[in-house]
Amino acid sequence: MVEEQKLTELESKFGGRLTPNGMQDTDYKNQKVRFLRFAGACCPICGKNRWCQVNVTGTKVICQSEKLEDQEVNGFKFVADIPKINGYLYELVDSNKAVKFDVNKSYSSVHLFPLAAPNRLDTMYRLVLAAYPLTQKHKKNLEERGLTNEQIKLHGDRGFGSYAIADENGHAKFENFTKEVDENGEVQYKSRWIDVLQRLNFPNNLWQGVPGFSTFDQTVGGKVVARLPLFASSAIQGSDGKLKSKVPEGMLVPYYDEVNRLVGFQIRVDKADKYASIIKQLDSDKRQMRVFINDDDTYVVKLYDNTDNVNNEVIGRGKLNGEKVISGTYAKTREQYSFQVKTPSRYFWVSSRTANNGAENDGKLPVQVAYNEKIAKLNPKDEKEKVQIENYAKKPKAVWITEGGLKAYIAAAKLPEVLSESDLDKYGRDVIGIAGVNSYNKALPMLEKLNAKRVTVAYDMDLLSNDQVSDNCTKLINLLRKKGYEVEVAYWEPDKAKGIDDALAQGVPIWFTGTEEKQNNN
Numbered sequence: 402m403v404e405e406q407k408l409t410e411l412e413s414k415f416g417g418r419l420t421p422n423g424m425q426d427t428d429y430k431n432q433k434v435r436f437l438r439f440a441g442a443c444c445p446i447c448g449k450n451r452w453c454q455v456n457v458t459g460t461k462v463i464c465q466s467e468k469l470e471d472q473e474v475n476g477f478k479f480v481a482d483i484p485k486i487n488g489y490l491y492e493l494v495d496s497n498k499a500v501k502f503d504v505n506k507s508y509s510s511v512h513l514f515p516l517a518a519p520n521r522l523d524t525m526y527r528l529v530l531a532a533y534p535l536t537q538k539h540k541k542n543l544e545e546r547g548l549t550n551e552q553i554k555l556h557g558d559r560g561f562g563s564y565a566i567a568d569e570n571g572h573a574k575f576e577n578f579t580k581e582v583d584e585n586g587e588v589q590y591k592s593r594w595i596d597v598l599q600r601l602n603f604p605n606n607l608w609q610g611v612p613g614f615s616t617f618d619q620t621v622g623g624k625v626v627a628r629l630p631l632f633a634s635s636a637i638q639g640s641d642g643k644l645k646s647k648v649p650e651g652m653l654v655p656y657y658d659e660v661n662r663l664v665g666f667q668i669r670v671d672k673a674d675k676y677a678s679i680i681k682q683l684d685s686d687k688r689q690m691r692v693f694i695n696d697d698d699t700y701v702v703k704l705y706d707n708t709d710n711v712n713n714e715v716i717g718r719g720k721l722n723g724e725k726v727i728s729g730t731y732a733k734t735r736e737q738y739s740f741q742v743k744t745p746s747r748y749f750w751v752s753s754r755t756a757n758n759g760a761e762n763d764g765k766l767p768v769q770v771a772y773n774e775k776i777a778k779l780n781p782k783d784e785k786e787k788v789q790i791e792n793y794a795k796k797p798k799a800v801w802i803t804e805g806g807l808k809a810y811i812a813a814a815k816l817p818e819v820l821s822e823s824d825l826d827k828y829g830r831d832v833i834g835i836a837g838v839n840s841y842n843k844a845l846p847m848l849e850k851l852n853a854k855r856v857t858v859a860y861d862m863d864l865l866s867n868d869q870v871s872d873n874c875t876k877l878i879n880l881l882r883k884k885g886y887e888v889e890v891a892y893w894e895p896d897k898a899k900g901i902d903d904a905l906a907q908g909v910p911i912w913f914t915g916t917e918e919k920q921n922n923n
Contacts (some may be wrong), residue, residue, distance in 0.1 A: 404615060409631040410500050411437065411442075411455070411457070411459050411500055412442055414459055415439065415442035415443060415444075415445065415716075416441055416442050416443050416453065416689075416691070416705065417439070417440075417442035417443060417450060418440045418755070419437040419438065419439060419440060419442050419455065419742065420437060420438050420440045420453070420754070420755040420917075421435050421437050421438075421623065422505070423435050423436030423437055423438045423454035423455075423463070424436050424454065424486065426456055426457065426847050427452075428456070428544060429848065433863065434457060434904070436454035436455065436456050436457075436461075436463060437452050437454060437455050437579060437831070438451070438453070439450070439451055439452070439453050439454070439455065440755035442455075443691060444462060444464055444466075444476055444674055445462060445467075445475035445476070445491075445689060446462055446464035446466070446467050446474050446475070446489075446679075447448075447466040447467040447479060447676075447678045448465050448676060448677050448678055448679060448691060448692060448740075449465075449466060449663075449676055449678075449745075451464075452465045453465050453466070453488075453493065457500070457502050458499040458500050458501070458502050459493065459498070459499060459500045460492060460493040460496060460499045461472070461490065461491065461492055461493070462477055462487045462490075462492075462780040463483060463486070463488045463489070463491075464491060465486070465487065465489075465490060465735040465833065466678065466743075466873070467489065467678055468482070468489045468806075469672060472681070473494060474491070474679060474682065474688050475679070475682060475690065475897055476493055476494055476495060476498070476687065476689075477491040477492060477493055478491060478492060478494055478496065479491055480492050480768075486872070487839055495823040497526060500531065502720055509662070510789050512757060512758055513754060513759050513760065514609040514610040514759070514761065515610050515760075515761055516610055516612070516760055516761055516762045516765050517609065517610035517611045517760065519658055519660070519662045519664050520533040520609070520662065521607060521611065521661065522611055522612075522662065522664045522665070522666065523559070523662040523663045523781065523782075524603070524607065525607060525608055525611045525614070526559070526655070526663045526664075526665075526666065527558050527559055527613070527663065528597060529562065529632060529653070529768050530558060530559070530560065530561075530562040530653070531558070531614070532575045532905065533562045533563055533564050533565070533575060533653060534558065534562060534563065534634070535553075535560070535561045535562055535563050535652075535653075536563040536565075538563075538840070539559075539561065539563045539651075541557055541673055542652065543561065543606065543652075546669055546807075546811055546902065546903075546906060547811060547814075547815060547902070547903075547905070547906025548706050548787075548811060549816060550625055551660075552774075555659075555774060555777050555778050555814070555848070556655065556661075556663075556777060556778065557661040557780065558597070558780075559652065559655060559780075560655060561652060561653060561655060561659075561881050562652070562653035562655075562666075563651070563652055563653060564633060564650055564668055564751075565650045565651075565652060566633075566650065575592060575593075575658060577592065577593060577594065577617070577629070577631035577632060578590045578592045578593055578617065578629050579591050579593065579605070579632075588589075589619075590619045590629055591629075591865070592630055592631075592633070594608055594614075594629075594630045595629070596634070598756075601844070601847050608630045608774075609630075609758070609760075610760045610761075611760055612665065612666075612750070612752045612753055612754070612755050612759075612760040612762050613632050613633050613666065613752065613760070614630050614631070614632055614668045614753055614759070614760065615630070615749040615756030615758050615759040616628040616629060616630055616631070616756075616757055616758040617629045617631050618757075628758065630727075633751065633753075636664055641723075646661075649668050649670040649671075649673075649674075649749050650668070650670070650671055651668045651669045651670040651671040651747075652668065652669040652671075652673075652889035653666045653667075653668060653751070654666060654667045654668070654669055654748070654806050654807045654810075655806075655810075656767045656768075656769050656806050656834075657769065658767065658770055659790075659847060659850040659851060660781050660787060660790055660794070661770075661772065661776070661777065661779055661780075661781045661787075661790050662781050662800075664767050665750070665751070665752040665766065665767040665804055666750075667748045667749065667750055667751065667807075667836075668749045668750075668751060669747055669748055669807065670746075670748070672696075673744050673745050673746070673747055674696070674744075674745070675691030675694045675721070675740075675742055675743065675744050675853060676694060676743055676745065677693075677694060677700070677727075677740040677741065677742060677908050678740060678741045678743055679692070679738075679739075679740050680726065680739040680740055680741055681737065681738055681739045682738055683704075683716070683731055683734070683736050683738055684736065685734050685736060685798055686704060686731070686734070686736075688704040688706055688714075689704070689706075690702065690703070690704055690705075690721050690738060691705060691714075692740050692822070694721070694742070697720075698720055698721040698804070699718070699719070699720045699721075700717075700718065700719055700727070701715060701718050702715070702716050702717035702718070702729060702738070702740075703715055703716065705718055708792070716732070716738075717729040717731075717738075721742060723892060724743070725741060726739060726740070726741050726743065727739065727740055727741075727742065736757065741810040748836075749806070750766060750836075766834050766843075767811065768833055768834060768836070768840075768843050768844055768847050769805075769806035769809040769832075769833060769834030770822035770831070770833060770847060770851070771806075771810045771812065771813035771814075771831065771832040771833075772790075772793075772813065772831050773808040773813060773816070773817070773825075773830040773831055773835060774813075774817070776789075776790060776793050776815065776831075777813070778785070778794075791817070791886045793853065794850060794851055795852055796852060797852050797854045798829065798830075798831065798852060798853060798854065798855075799826070799828055799830075799853065799855035799856070799857060800829045800831050800832070800833055800848060800849065800851055800855075800856055800857070800879070801813075801816075801828070801829045801831070801832040801833065801856075801858075801891075802832075802833045802834075802835065802844055802857070802858050802859065803832060803833075803834055803835075803855045803858075803859045803860065803900070803901050803902075804834070804835060804837065804838055804857055804860060804861060804900070805834050805835075805900075806834045806836075807834075808900050808901065808902045809832040809833060809834025809894050810832075810834070811905070811906065812832045812859070812902050812905055813830070813831060813832040815848050815902070815905035815906055816829075816830055816832075816852055816905065817830065818905070819905050819908075819911065821913075827855070828855075828857045828889055828891075828913065829855070829856075831851065833847055833848070833851075838860060838861075838869065838870050838873040839873050841873060841877040841880065842880075842923050843874065844877075845880075845884065848886070853886065854886065854887065855886065855887040855888070855889065855915070856881050856886045856887070856888050856889070857888075857889045857890070857891055858874065858878060858881075858888065858889070858890045858891065859890075859891040859901040860873075860874045860877075861893075861900045861901075862892070862893065862899055863893035863895070863901075865895055874890075887916055888914075889913045890913065890914040891911055891912075891913055892911070892912055892913070892914075893909045893910060893911050893912070894909060894910070896908045
């Protein structure tokens with residue numbers, strides 16, 4: 402384990418928070434020491450403040466974004482690929498800058514509750530949707546993707562939502578807690594979540610272990626007097642006085658399990674904030690270079706002392722005008738630097754594994770089970786309907802696999818509009834959605850639960866031009882055949898639709914390996 406003071410030293414070195422839930426560090430095989438994830442601190446390779454990892458001494462970094470083989474980046478050099486997690490390992494060039502580490506000492510970290518059971522997740526997430534209902538803006542977006550009003554509302558109170566901390570005027574959309582002044586003039590906070598749970602006769606701790614929920618500490622005189630649950634994030638006040646969110650705002654995309662329970666959310670982000678990936682840093686200056694890109698596309702380039710996150714020097718400013726690569730010159734030495742402008746994924750998991758009293762769901766993210774309409778509308782809270790779902794899951798069937806939860810949902814809704822009943826029986830009427838092209842292994846347990854005998858693979862058509870997508874699609878097909886599944890691969894014209902959801906919604910002809918006849922909408 403890590404000493405508490407050394408974790409603080411590492412956080413200072415990398416400019417923010419680190420959380421101890423990364424991959425196992427094989428340098429400490431018997432001590433169960435894990436890499437630390439960047440959760441506010443910045444990866445020295447790509448500059449991102451999430452997903453990447455650093456070891457407890459600060460000498461190894463696993464970057465999830467950048468493979469820079471022929472250059473030193475902020476004191477680190479590329480060492481090897483880590484195919485298992487699609488990451489890249491870097492090592493610190495100057496080992497004298499390592500943070501000392503005593504494996505026998507523990508560190509004080511955030512407390513995490515074990516992941517809650519599916520029934521508990523389903524109950525709490527229904528309450529979340531009541532607090533953050535689907536907005537007209539997001540409903541219109543779903544309609545533009547091809548869903549009807551009935552298909553959007555298919556799951557009733559277990560459907561889509563819209564996460565935002567404030568409305569367009571900056572006023573709180575939903576307050577996790579209320580403030581009251583007691584008879585002694587002290588401010589007391591009351592949790593709205595606890596209030597709701599009590600009114601519904603649910604246990605006060607039902608939120609524990611539910612991803613997205615953590616606690617807010619109420620302090621009096623420097624002492625914590627109450628810990629109140631909150632969802633996703635508390636509000637922060639911007640310089641303009643309006644409330645803003647600490648986490649991405651956007652549409653809440655529901656994820657269902659094999660019993661149709663709501664067990665997770667992804668946020669389809671309304672606005673994905675750009676970030677910078679350093680291409681060339683200064684050779685003569687060993688300070689850490691960071692680039693900050695603001696909402697208005699202005700950017701600031703700063704140099705930070707490796708041991709001090711406060712002292713910094715601004716060496717460049719500007720405004721993005723659509724460029725992917727920005728170059729600048731450090732006035733003092735006339736050296737050039739450059740960075741690449743990137744936009745992160747539009748989808749983020751609702752999680753609280755980096756927050757105090759959050760949920761430990763590392764490696765336990767769900768896959769989407771998008772049933773056909775007849776089964777999808779059944780409510781697992783109703784015992785009779787739950788039995789119907791369970792009986793259907795046990796029946797031998799064909800199942801589709803595609804990328805993404807929303808894509809799977811749309812595909813399941815549109816398949817009956819395109820395929821005949823005999824084709825639905827052959828190729829499948831239910832769709833499994835995996836989080837990414839390299840997450841195909843996570844689909845295997847669900848295929849068993851659904852008693853799948855045939856699998857139709859429908860990866861995006863950029864597999865024709867993207868080696869990563871193509872390689873992972875091939876691996877999935879080979880793995881499925883090795884496991885004994887009959888496998889079909891769905892194709893369509895790539896210039897007319899990228900994903901299976903778009904192809905089905907837009908009436909683009911679909912055809913399958915082993916068949917020449919295209920499937921049309923008419």
